[in-house]
Amino acid sequence: MARKKTRRDEVLYEKRKNQILEAAIEVFSKKSFEGSTTKEIAKKAKVSEGTIFRYFKTKKEILIYMLNILVEKALFDFVEQIENGSEVRDVIKNLLKRHYMFIVNNQELIKILLFEVQFHKELKTRFYDDILNKILEFSSNVIEEVAPNSSIPSRTIAETLMGIFIGLTLVNTFKGGDLEDLETEKIVSDTMNILNYGIKNLNQELHPE
Amino acid sequence: MARKKTRRDEVLYEKRKNQILEAAIEVFSKKSFEGSTTKEIAKKAKVSEGTIFRYFKTKKEILIYMLNILVEKALFDFVEQIENGSEVRDVIKNLLKRHYMFIVNNQELIKILLFEVQFHKELKTRFYDDILNKILEFSSNVIEEVAPNSSIPSRTIAETLMGIFIGLTLVNTFKGGDLEDLETEKIVSDTMNILNYGIKNLNQELHPE
Amino acid sequence: MARKKTRRDEVLYEKRKNQILEAAIEVFSKKSFEGSTTKEIAKKAKVSEGTIFRYFKTKKEILIYMLNILVEKALFDFVEQIENGSEVRDVIKNLLKRHYMFIVNNQELIKILLFEVQFHKELKTRFYDDILNKILEFSSNVIEEVAPNSSIPSRTIAETLMGIFIGLTLVNTFKGGDLEDLETEKIVSDTMNILNYGIKNLNQELHPE
Amino acid sequence: MARKKTRRDEVLYEKRKNQILEAAIEVFSKKSFEGSTTKEIAKKAKVSEGTIFRYFKTKKEILIYMLNILVEKALFDFVEQIENGSEVRDVIKNLLKRHYMFIVNNQELIKILLFEVQFHKELKTRFYDDILNKILEFSSNVIEEVAPNSSIPSRTIAETLMGIFIGLTLVNTFKGGDLEDLETEKIVSDTMNILNYGIKNLNQELHPE
DNA sequence: AATGAATGAGGATTCATTCAT
DNA sequence: CATGAATGAATCCTCATTCAT
Missing domain, CATH: 1.10.10.60 (Homeodomain-like)
Structure with missing residues (x-):
């Protein structure tokens, strides 16, 4: 049968x-x-x-499945070897782009999980271990390589980068809704300028590229 | 009677x-x-x-009341005149501290509202208008005063600052849960360094204070 | 104390x-x-x-109290000796007026009890025994006296009279709401004509008074 | 699928x-x-x-549905052409039977709606327009045809007929509960006698058929 | 395999009644 | 005595989940 x-x-x-x-x-x-x-x-x-x-099996399993998918995507989007530039600036810029693309490509999934994960213990651990931490480790390593002796720990820098993007994404959802591919360049380059040259020198050294 | x-x-x-x-x-x-x-x-x-x-009257009214309270706190915490330093650096540092204290002091409320606001149209507008936008305006003005001709709009800088803190807060909730007062100084000063001197010069100019 | x-x-x-x-x-x-x-x-x-x-003591006791009051009023409004006319017509007319005045004077109470009494067994019995039946008995007696050998039982006639008024009252609440004293004469005299002369002779004998 | x-x-x-x-x-x-x-x-x-x-969808919708059903039944039970007798007496008798059958067949529904309708504005209008008024118009027309020049308006006669039946029904619910088909003939013929010959002549002309 | 009717536990909310002040 | 805050049982309604077809 x-x-x-x-x-x-x-x-x-x-x-x-x-x-x-x-x-x-x-x-x-x-x-x-x-x-x-x-x-x-x-x-x-x-x-x-x-x-x-x-x-x-249950409604909740849909949520779990979403996490699995996001884990896959996170790995895939960050695992490919980054084209190492030799300059700190280029490396950071690449990282920012990756962050940004990951967020843009998975906006809804990220938004859902970023929030829901807090209310479901089992998901929380996996979300941190398999996504956030993986990305942070990857970023830290890249930063460490190009700026090995920075007195700010590379991990802190990585966290700051991630924080900036998560934050910007959220703030953005309040203004309009969907992030658009078009803005990518601007957001990345603005953030780059702040990070790269610092606010102190904003008046002098901006947009030198 | x-x-x-x-x-x-x-x-x-x-x-x-x-x-x-x-x-x-x-x-x-x-x-x-x-x-x-x-x-x-x-x-x-x-x-x-x-x-x-x-x-x-309803369960939802509890949520609305929470928003009202957060609005009050936001105004109170940002309305007092900031002790204007004359240097960009000091001003930014003060802003960062304010942001940070506001978030630390109202962690749970912020977490709740940041999340729920997305699903309740009426709340969304007020949250943006009465809290986020108010803080952004205030910050922009302060920044504008000390760095009037920056080619990055002061509003963008303000949004970046806010984004950083919202993001850091969220990332933080995944690591441990409560932010503690003790970490304030460190987080603020690390962020300050990145913002102030830029990543480019990380090796040379750190922690000069 | x-x-x-x-x-x-x-x-x-x-x-x-x-x-x-x-x-x-x-x-x-x-x-x-x-x-x-x-x-x-x-x-x-x-x-x-x-x-x-x-x-x-309870909410229901208010309802019971209402019934008590209506019982009192019913007795009072019908117990006084009717000024017996000698003619069937006058007697019936007097009965009709009494019915009508009782209903007009106690509209709300009657409406409430007529309705509620059906859902509260204890009230139902008393409402029937102490109000409806009392009025019916009284009317029957009066009718019996003036038309002793009618082949329609005097009780049936009494029930018909009461039915007419209860029905008219209800139908009326759908049209407008409050009955007004002003209409009394008209309603009573229209009803009188129908009852008195019958429909058969409507064309000939109407409004002869 | x-x-x-x-x-x-x-x-x-x-x-x-x-x-x-x-x-x-x-x-x-x-x-x-x-x-x-x-x-x-x-x-x-x-x-x-x-x-x-x-x-x-809601509990109230059950009530509304009941009204719809009663409207249908009212139309159906009164719309079929009445077998016109040529005599006023026969016509009225037919109307009475219709009224009575309608009430007997739909006792509970009528009782429920007659009362509830008062507390629900939306229902009230429909109940009056689609049931009471429809029946009254139909009856008036029939009466008008056979007794065109009666000085009592045909509408008043129709209302009286309806009132009688509504009232009798209610009074009846207090005595026993269900009306039974068996009593139909008696109630109709008693009422007929009163209406037809009038109370005035009760002693002489009763039950001549 | 797919459907959607049926289930019933559980949710927000109301309300008669009690009782400390 | 009068008050009105507090109670919690009971209400209408929703929804994830099951299961016969």
Whole structure:
């Protein structure tokens, strides 16, 4: 009776699961996890409520699955070897771009998890260990290499960079909503200027590139 | 017949309302607004569920009240005239301290609102207009005064400062939980160094004070 | 310690009780018994909620008290000897007037009790026994006296009369609301004509008085 | 994917909805709308409380649905052309029968709505416009045709007829409860006699048919 | 596999009643 | 005695989850 699982079955399975995931991302990001209903997700995903529970044992498992996906993306986006410039400035600039692209590409997922993770202990650890910490380690290492004896620990610098981007992203959601690719260059270069030359010299050395 | 409302009555009223508020802050910050139940708030506040609704018409009104309180605190903490140093450096440092103290002193409230505000349109506007924007304006003005011709707009600098602190706060909640007063000096001075001298010169000019 | 109850106390007591009663009548008639709250009654009566329960052990007791009052009024309004005319027509006309005045004078109370009595067994019996039945008996007797051998039982005639008035009252509440004293004569005389001359002869014998 | 809604589905849906409706009628008529609980309705309908809300968005919607049903029935029971007798007497008799059958067949629904309608503005208008007024217009027209020049307006006669029946129904609910089909003939013919010949001639002309 | 009807535990809120002041 | 704050049981309603089809 039981039909062998074909390759096609699997592809369909993944497609359907993704359909639900995308719908959930949209809904969670608009109403928060607790504020969302499986009914609304089902509707947006164009499946029945029952179907959701074939793909995810519980509503919470959707959230967990989101974290898994973000972990993958974080690794992928930061693991590729960075094209090392030799100058501190270039290295930092590359890091900033990576941060920025990661955030822009995964805005909704990041927003959801950044917040929800606080209310679910099991997720919190993984979010910190597998995403934040991984990125911070990677950044620290890169910084350490090009500025080995800085009296500010490279980790602190990395945290500051990350903090800036998370903060900017949030502040931004209040102003308008979606970050757009177009602004990338400006935000990165403004931040670069502040970080690179310091505020002290703002008047003299700006936009020298 | 009707007893006049005495001063004592009023004090009791405020005390009770605060009791509930404190409980709500604790619960909301641990479980999110939607994830919290009035039952749990009541228990933590040591009142009956019914009592909550004598002091707040709806659960949501508790959230709104939280925003009102944060607005007050924001004004109070930023309205006092800043002791103007004459040097850019000192001014920025003062701003950073203010930011930091505001966040440290109102951690839970900020965490709750930063999150919830996204899901409640009415709150969003007020949060941006009455808190974020007010602080940004204040900061911009201060910056403008001491660094009038910077090619980076003072507003951008102000947003960056705020972004840094919001971001740092969040990143911090993942590491440990509560920010402590003790770390204030270190965080402020590290951030100051980065901002002030820039990363470019990290090796040479650090910690000159 | 316990002060002797003075006459003055008693008067005050009754006054207060009445204050509450009047408020309750107003509220019940607008929202039904179950739909009303003691809070609203208290507010309308200008006393505290607690006070209500000094005068009535429970909310339901207010309803019971209303019934008592209506019983008194029914007796009073129908017990006085009717000025017997010698003609059937005059007798019926007098009965109709009594019915009508009773309804007009106690509109709200009747509306409330007619409705609520159905949902409270204890009240139902008393309402039927002490009000409806009393009136029906009284009317039957009067009719019996002037039309002793009618093949329609005098009781049936009495029920029909009462039915007409209850029905007219209700139908009326849908059109406008309050019955007004002004219409009394017209309603009574129209009804009289129908009853008196029958529909059969409507074209010929109308308004001969 | 999505299964087409079959005829069978629809039938089941209506059956279930009716199950709940019947239960609600029973409960409302025993305890009034406000005095009833969805829990009790659910129990009586042998469904879960949740199910009720699949079929009716709110408790009040059940009441509204009841009104809709009564409107339908009123139209249906009065719209069929009346078998016109040529004599006033026959016409009136037919009208009385219609009234009576309508009331007997829909006793509970009428009792519920006659009362509840007073506390719900939206219902009140519809009840008057779509039921009472429709019936009154129909009756008036019929009367007008057979007794065109009566000095009592046909509308008044129609209102009196309706009033009689509403009133008789109510008075009846206090005596025993359900009206039974058996009594129809008697009640109709007694009322007919009163209306037809008038009280004046009660002694002479009764039961001549 | 997919559906969506049914479930029932649990949530926010109301309200009659009590009781300390 | 009068007050009105406090109570908590009970209400209407929602929603994740199950399961027959």
